[in-house]
Amino acid sequence: MTIASIATTATITTGTGILAATFYAITTYLLISGIRSGNINLKLTRTLGFLGVFLHAISVYTMLFTPAGLQLGIVTSLSLVAWTIIAIGTSNALWRKVEVLLAPAYPLAAIFIITSLLFADQAPVLTDLSNGMAAHILVSIIAYSIIALALCQAIFIWIQNYQLKHRHIHDILHLLPPLQTMESALFDLISTGLVLLTTAIITGFIYVDDIFAQHLTHKTFFTLASWCVFTLLITGKYLWGWRGMVAVKWTLAGFSLLLLGFFGSKVVSELILSA
Numbered sequence: 565m566t567i568a569s570i571a572t573t574a575t576i577t578t579g580t581g582i583l584a585a586t587f588y589a590i591t592t593y594l595l596i597s598g599i600r601s602g603n604i605n606l607k608l609t610r611t612l613g614f615l616g617v618f619l620h621a622i623s624v625y626t627m628l629f630t631p632a633g634l635q636l637g638i639v640t641s642l643s644l645v646a647w648t649i650i651a652i653g654t655s656n657a658l659w660r661k662v663e664v665l666l667a668p669a670y671p672l673a674a675i676f677i678i679t680s681l682l683f684a685d686q687a688p689v690l691t692d693l694s695n696g697m698a699a700h701i702l703v704s705i706i707a708y709s710i711i712a713l714a715l716c717q718a719i720f721i722w723i724q725n726y727q728l729k730h731r732h733i734h735d736i737l738h739l740l741p742p743l744q745t746m747e748s749a750l751f752d753l754i755s756t757g758l759v760l761l762t763t764a765i766i767t768g769f770i771y772v773d774d775i776f777a778q779h780l781t782h783k784t785f786f787t788l789a790s791w792c793v794f795t796l797l798i799t800g801k802y803l804w805g806w807r808g809m810v811a812v813k814w815t816l817a818g819f820s821l822l823l824l825g826f827f828g829s830k831v832v833s834e835l836i837l838s839a
Contacts, residue, residue, distance in 0.1 A: 637685025
């Protein structure tokens with residue numbers, strides 16, 4: 565790749581990133597103003613939000629897929645996580661009134677974008693990955709991001725349930741969408757995350773050469789356990805009407821297993837097996 569093409573890619577990354585952050589900032593201002601006045605301009609905020617998502621996607625793509633290979637350093641990964649959260653949240657707002665939840669998400673995404681533009685990743689580029697393995701890694705990151713977002717949603721539901729049960733009607737309860745809307749949004753996130761987690765598991769078994777040689781047994785075990793928890797939760801919703809704190813507890817359990825899989829595999833591979 566020539567110097568000119570590299571410079572062009574960098575310009576695209578920077579330009580689209582700055583525009584995306586700008587659209588996110590404007591959308592944040594409109595949402596906060598609308599929340600205060602009680603009249604959110606849904607058409608304008610959704611349009612600006614989706615423009616930001618589109619431009620952010622271009623910026624993330626050009627950072628991920630470099631001429632040398634796949635860049636999955638912390639800065640780029642955070643920008644990808646932010647894009648996933650905003651894309652899911654903005655899409656969800658089309659049929660559920662969750663704009664209040666997006667008010668803090670947009671500025672955080674803008675901060676991650678600016679950070680990714682100011683500080684280059686120091687992690688080495690992954691050069692020897694097959695397309696299938698690259699897809700497995702990216703789908704895994706996106707799945708984990710959506711499940712983490714579901715955890716945040718579950719925490720909000722727990723707060724709502726607690727305040728309603730104890731009759732503590734604080735401002736946060738008035739700002740949040742109705743409990744039924746929050747629960748529906750939670751199951752939307754879990755369903756989407758479960759589909760992507762299933763894809764990540766399948767592609768992992770196909771493209772990871774030897775999970776035992778690569779010390780991935782622990783991660784695989786906890787990921788499969790988490791998949792079972794979320795599958796049972798979705799089944800319980802449709803067969804037994806699970807909702808409320810039951811859904812919150814199962815979401816916490818599933819996320820904890822994923823977390824154990826990630827950090828547990830790190831501890832085993834970097835501390836125990838390397839000792």
